[in-house]
Amino acid sequence: DGKGKSLHLISSATMQAELESLLPGLYTGTAEGMGQLQSLRARFMAQPDAPLQAKTLIQGSTNQYVLWFSITIFEDMLRTHAWETLPFAVQTEFRDFFFSYIIASYKNLPPFVANKLAKVYVDIGKADWPHAFPSFLPNVIQALQTPACAAVGVYLITLISEEFITSQRDDVPAARRRDLRANLSGHLPVIVGQLAQIMDALFTQNTRKIESATPNEEATYTSGFDGASLSLAQSCLSCMHQLFTWIPLAEILVPSGLPLTTLFHYMQLTDPQAEALSVAALTCVNEILARNYVPRDFQDFLVLVFRQIFGLLTKLTTGAGGRSTAFIERFTEFASLFVTNHLKRVENNPLFPMMDFLVLFFKFTFMQGSLDGFLACLDIWGTFLDYLIEQWHHTQEKTGTLVLPEGAEPWARYKAGMMAMATELLGKTMWAHNHAQLASLGSDETDSELDSFVTGSQRIMGKVAELFPAAVLEMAYPILASNVEKFCTVHQLLAAPGTQEQMQTMMCTIKDTAQLLRLFGLLAEHFVMDFDGKFAAATSLVTVLCNLGTYAVTNQLAQRGPELLAVQCELLGTLRAFTQWLSLAVFHPIPQEQTTKILADIFTIITNLLQMPATPNVALTAAGTLLQSLTASVRPPMMLSLVQVLTLVDRTHDIC
Numbered sequence: 001d002g003k004g005k006s007l008h009l010i011s012s013a014t015m016q017a018e019l020e021s022l023l024p025g026l027y028t029g030t031a032e033g034m035g036q037l038q039s040l041r042a043r044f045m046a047q048p049d050a051p052l053q054a055k056t057l058i059q060g061s062t063n064q065y066v067l068w069f070s071i072t073i074f075e076d077m078l079r080t081h082a083w084e085t086l087p088f089a090v091q092t093e094f095r096d097f098f099f100s101y102i103i104a105s106y107k108n109l110p111p112f113v114a115n116k117l118a119k120v121y122v123d124i125g126k127a128d129w130p131h132a133f134p135s136f137l138p139n140v141i142q143a144l145q146t147p148a149c150a151a152v153g154v155y156l157i158t159l160i161s162e163e164f165i166t167s168q169r170d171d172v173p174a175a176r177r178r179d180l181r182a183n184l185s186g187h188l189p190v191i192v193g194q195l196a197q198i199m200d201a202l203f204t205q206n207t208r209k210i211e212s213a214t215p216n217e218e219a220t221y222t223s224g225f226d227g228a229s230l231s232l233a234q235s236c237l238s239c240m241h242q243l244f245t246w247i248p249l250a251e252i253l254v255p256s257g258l259p260l261t262t263l264f265h266y267m268q269l270t271d272p273q274a275e276a277l278s279v280a281a282l283t284c285v286n287e288i289l290a291r292n293y294v295p296r297d298f299q300d301f302l303v304l305v306f307r308q309i310f311g312l313l314t315k316l317t318t319g320a321g322g323r324s325t326a327f328i329e330r331f332t333e334f335a336s337l338f339v340t341n342h343l344k345r346v347e348n349n350p351l352f353p354m355m356d357f358l359v360l361f362f363k364f365t366f367m368q369g370s371l372d373g374f375l376a377c378l379d380i381w382g383t384f385l386d387y388l389i390e391q392w393h394h395t396q397e398k399t400g401t402l403v404l405p406e407g408a409e410p411w412a413r414y415k416a417g418m419m420a421m422a423t424e425l426l427g428k429t430m431w432a433h434n435h436a437q438l439a440s441l442g443s444d445e446t447d448s449e450l451d452s453f454v455t456g457s458q459r460i461m462g463k464v465a466e467l468f469p470a471a472v473l474e475m476a477y478p479i480l481a482s483n484v485e486k487f488c489t490v491h492q493l494l495a496a497p498g499t500q501e502q503m504q505t506m507m508c509t510i511k512d513t514a515q516l517l518r519l520f521g522l523l524a525e526h527f528v529m530d531f532d533g534k535f536a537a538a539t540s541l542v543t544v545l546c547n548l549g550t551y552a553v554t555n556q557l558a559q560r561g562p563e564l565l566a567v568q569c570e571l572l573g574t575l576r577a578f579t580q581w582l583s584l585a586v587f588h589p590i591p592q593e594q595t596t597k598i599l600a601d602i603f604t605i606i607t608n609l610l611q612m613p614a615t616p617n618v619a620l621t622a623a624g625t626l627l628q629s630l631t632a633s634v635r636p637p638m639m640l641s642l643v644q645v646l647t648l649v650d651r652t653h654d655i656c
Helices: 002-012 015-026 031-045 048-060 064-079 088-108 111-128 136-145 145-167 173-185 188-206 228-242 260-269 272-290 298-318 325-346 355-365 371-399 412-428 431-441 451-469 469-487 490-495 498-525 524-529 535-554 561-578 577-587 592-611 617-635 641-651
Strands: 206-211 221-224
Touching: 002 431, 015 031, 015 048, 015 064, 031 048, 031 064, 048 064, 048 088, 064 111, 088 111, 088 136, 088 145, 111 136, 111 145, 111 498, 136 145, 136 188, 145 173, 145 188, 145 228, 188 206, 188 228, 188 260, 228 260, 228 272, 260 272, 260 298, 272 325, 298 325, 298 355, 355 371, 355 412, 371 412, 371 451, 412 431, 412 451, 412 469, 431 498, 451 469, 451 498, 469 498, 469 524, 469 535, 490 498, 498 524, 498 535, 498 561, 524 535, 524 577, 535 561, 535 577, 535 592, 561 577, 561 592, 561 617, 577 592, 577 617, 592 617, 592 641
Parallel strands: none
Antiparallel strands: 206 221
16 A cells, blocks of 8 residues: 555665655645655655655656655755754755755756745755855855856745745744844845846847937837746846835945836836736836835936836826736826825925926826726825825914915915816716716715715815815806706606606706715815805805705605605705804804895705605705704704794604
């Protein structure tokens, strides 16, 4: 049986042949096969000369199962610390053998065997370097510097980074890992520089320029990488990314910025064959930016990065050199990291034309082909606007004023661009203007694609309004008023349905009205900040809202379908957003009849909804929440004299 044969082969002079016959039947993944394999390995390792026999098998066999089995003998010795019991001379012999064998055979071995071999060699280094094995890293660097062995060297460096530094396994004590990191750090400039040299050589050999560079952008290249060159370049980029996750960047990327220049070259590759290289290069750059790298020669770094971001934006927005979705996603991350980490440093720098960048990024935002890409761009706009809003808050603290004269704001130069953004976003969220895209977004679940699209867009509009409230309100109010006017004819189509086109147009109006109400709920705070200056506009707006609410309850629209119910609920929510303004308005020195009528209308809307039979629970909840806000926050002096309030109090028992 299998166990008997195992005992026989271990003592047999024909060990290699019998292993080659036996092992394929054990590496089956079955429980029985694995059990016999473990028994065989244990019996093999019990021999006094097991390491030597394993070495002999590695030297003499080309069978992948025998090679794997023999290599794992050394792996088990390292794991169980049996390696430490070997005489130093024997350890040295095995170390030298492993490195020589890797260099000579790596390309000819099955990949899984070659990688296991490299892993065991790195594990030996992890245990013995630098004191007992000082030649370990110099050997690897020498391989990296030798063209014929570069692929092996790159893979070993990647393994060293993973096993020495980034691995989450607890197989190395923390003190030993710190020691490995400290010893490895001194060699990093040579390692990173050599990786860049390999990549530069590959780039020179396998690419040609197809565009001349302009002052603000890099040239574009086409490539003709063969399989080996493509694989080596990809391995270099993967290794470099692995290193960039932990190395002290400021010590490595000095002053020439050699790796950055190399990476930027690879980012310019546009042909499908090299697409993976351009994405990998951009991933490396993103890792650098994510760590908020600020070199001593920051001005040169700034210019270098700007040329890339500006040049790539120009090409992406003009359609030059088609790019994959993966590249566009990485570029969006690139822009996000740059804006997040370096905006404060470059916003007023004459070497970085911010306005030109924003114009290009505006185009890039609205050419996104996916919702995730669009929302990622909106997040970048949000970061930029938050920076401007923070400046505004500092200005408020210094000047003690809530409102600055028109055009006197430090961010006034961005007004045209930000208003273009707000206007475009408003149009994108309007069913009447963007029906096809909005209809294509999922809307069946909570936090749906449609909700994300509208909420994300309105969030940015709200931030623009913090900086330019009057301009945003002036832009958005006529659209709301127009939609409300159209909406207030919906009862006619409910009574006598029109053509399919008329019904679709009205459905767009209904949905747009709901979304506009939500937007004005976000904007309500701006009527409070400049209360006197916007009092007349706010009064007109709240009057429009009251008229809409009266129309809705009169025609019992909350019971006429989910879209009309949404309008009813958004209206109540928007009125609730204006309760802070109402709390100030009740004490404003104007004819009190106007404020009294507004409050009377609101209480009438609430009362009718609460008393109306079959009012959906969501509308009842919204009405009750609005009532609570009015009584707790506004508390108008005339409230208890309003007939509507007295009626509500009298009918409390019936309503409940």
